[in-house]
Amino acid sequence: MYLVEFLLAKPPMAPQALEGASLEALRSLCLPQDGVEHIRIHTSRAGARGVFFCRAPDLDQAVSRTYAVCRRALELRPEFRGWEITRVTGAL
Numbered sequence: 001m002y003l004v005e006f007l008l009a010k011p012p013m014a015p016q017a018l019e020g021a022s023l024e025a026l027r028s029l030c031l032p033q034d035g036v037e038h039i040r041i042h043t044s045r046a047g048a049r050g051v052f053f054c055r056a057p058d059l060d061q062a063v064s065r066t067y068a069v070c071r072r073a074l075e076l077r078p079e080f081r082g083w084e085i086t087r088v089t090g091a092l
Contacts, residue, residue, distance in 0.1 A: 001037060002054050002062035006070050007087040008080070010047040017043045017079055025079060026050075029072040034065045047083060063090040 010017065023041050030036040034054070041050035052069070056062035067088045074080045 002056055002059050002090050004052045004054055004062050004066040004088060004090040006050055006052065006066055006085065008048045008070065008074070009084045009086045010080075011082040014082060016045050017048060019043050021079060022048055025077045026069060026073055029069055029076065034069055035062070036065070036069065047086075059090045063088055066090075 019041055022043055023039060026039050026041065030039075035056050036052050036054050038053040039050060041048055052062075052066045054062040054065055056065055067085065070085050070088065074083050074085065
């Protein structure tokens, strides 16, 4: 299992996202093949920072899977409209 950190930046004028709603939005977009076991997220006026605990064959795939879930959230969930992925990095 890999721990993958992500940072999402919100547009300056967008309201601060709620942690519970953001967590649920990300969870709702996880597919079985993403291998996501657990997600933690913290929101702020700047956006959101969090981690995915992800099952994957290697770190690169864990990072790619986390990026894919974040990308889906930004494309499909209205609460993330206009947001950007600023970092997705992994660790063993």
